[in-house]
Amino acid sequence: MALPRVAAFTDTYLPTVNGVTYTVKTWREQWTRRDSEMDVIYPRSEHQATAGEHPVSSLPFPFYEGFRVAAPQIPTAVEAADVVHAHTPFSLGLAAKRFARSNDAPLVASYHTPTGEYAEYVSLNGTIERLIRNCATRYERWFLNGADVVITPSERTARHLRETVGVSTPVKVLANGVDTDFFAPMETAAFRERHGLPDGPLVGYTGRHGYEKCLDDIVAAAEGLDVTLVFGGDGPAREDLEATAEAADVDAHFLGFLDRAELPELYAALDVFAFPSPVETQGLVALEANACGTPVVGVDSGALSGTIDDGVTGYKYPEGDTNAFGDAIERALDESERLRERCLDRRGETSVEHSVERLADIYEQVI
Structure with missing residues (x-):
């Protein structure tokens, strides 16, 4: 059975290295090895795009080094996607949500990092930080409840989404996975x-x-x-x-x-x-x-x-x-x-x- 074509939207991507970029990259590599397509839409950066990678206009985020704010653009090359996958809830996550609605395609949302953890980078004192965290939780609830399914890498995080954030959308636990051919014992x-x-x-x-x-x-x-x-x-x-x-x-x-x-x-x-x-x-x-x-x-x-x-x-x-x-x-x-x-x-x-x-x-x- 043929695998669906996927449009993956992410607000963080190469050359930045973190858990989100690693997961998007390795999942895409595995997906293409199965003779299917997983297009990635990401903020334009120094990374040189290859086939299936679609950078959109972006600006540096002044409060967080290495993070860029992308314009919520949708490249025409991904309009035939069967599934829309939002890996982050920011500008490109919003673009993914809009794209899924306008194309009557299912929206899958991954929960990689609690949005509130970035509060200390944009707040001036503890009171403002608490306010931002509270707003972030409400925003997460709104964003994730707009998806057809939410993927999270651990059962503990799934419970957090259901019981603390208040996510009513079905939440499925799926570990990001490790490339065990690459990560293996070796001489050092x-x-x-x-x-x-x-x-x-x-x-x-x-x-x-x-x-x-x-x-x-x-x-x-x-x-x-x-x-x-x-x-x-x-x-x-x-x-x-x-x-x-x-x-x-x-x-x-x-x-x-x-x-x-x-x-x-x-x-x-x-x-x-x-x-x-x-x-x-x-x-x-x-x-x-x-x-x-x-x-x-x-x-x-x-x-x-x-x-x-x-x-x-x-x-x-x-x-x-x-x-x-x-x-x-x-x-x-x-x-x-x-x-x-x-x-x-x-x-x-x-x-x-x-x-x-x-x-x-x-x-x-x-x-």
């Missing part, structure tokens, strides 16, 4: 040498450096541990994070933005992947680290409560307790070989191929 000596990383245990993180990720907690947890910290990625919180690490009694290396080809080497080089972010809807980088054989120590909050299998793929700790965070890191280092084997045993359950097969079923249901 060359990576260590290339980036000047010393011998001994490495504890690190890669991804967007946002304030809501609480990356300062990694520095606090590592004080007193005989480890080297490694941070890959970039973002608005990086400068402050570097200052925090410099003032603390830790050995920290900031590698900046890494080419995607280096990510499996980074994950495999780490003895523990540290993940203090309480705002994740899945925590895809945790699953990527596990696929490379690296256990994750993360906060027992948000989707990470379900993503991390305590004592199997890593350990969890109570939110805000950096002492417990450090203890969990130390325990994971002591049990690294056992945890590594358990992580590798779980690789098949998290593959992107499995996720895209389920995505095809969801599309067929809404059609």
Whole structure:
């Protein structure tokens, strides 16, 4: 049976690297391998579009580095789409909603990131931030209830949408999936040498450096541990994070933005992947680290409560307790070989191929 043609709208895309862009990119790659089309509509940037990628006019967003505000345009090349998929709720999400209505096509909406988590970037004080968060929740409810189905990567996030946000549209849980052919165990000596990383245990993180990720907690947890910290990625919180690490009694290396080809080497080089972010809807980088054989120590909050299998793929700790965070890191280092084997045993359950097969079923249901 032929797969439907999909028009995927996203307000964040390459060259920005985050969970949304990675998911859109890998799902599209898997979809085209199945001899079907998944067009991507995204804000025009430095990324050079290939066939099936349609940039629209955009401007830099002044409050959030790397994010662009797109004009809510609909390229004529996607008008034959059978399904419209909105990956974000902003200007291109609104364009997706309008396009689906005008073409009598089903609208699928993915819930990747809580909109309210961006409040601190545009607010001047706590009162304004709370107001923006409340408005964001109401906006999410309106936007998601206009879809035919909402996809979210974890059951915990699905409950949040139903019980807290008040989404009445059917919500289906679909993990974003990991490319387990790409993210796999490998030799790391060359990576260590290339980036000047010393011998001994490495504890690190890669991804967007946002304030809501609480990356300062990694520095606090590592004080007193005989480890080297490694941070890959970039973002608005990086400068402050570097200052925090410099003032603390830790050995920290900031590698900046890494080419995607280096990510499996980074994950495999780490003895523990540290993940203090309480705002994740899945925590895809945790699953990527596990696929490379690296256990994750993360906060027992948000989707990470379900993503991390305590004592199997890593350990969890109570939110805000950096002492417990450090203890969990130390325990994971002591049990690294056992945890590594358990992580590798779980690789098949998290593959992107499995996720895209389920995505095809969801599309067929809404059609």
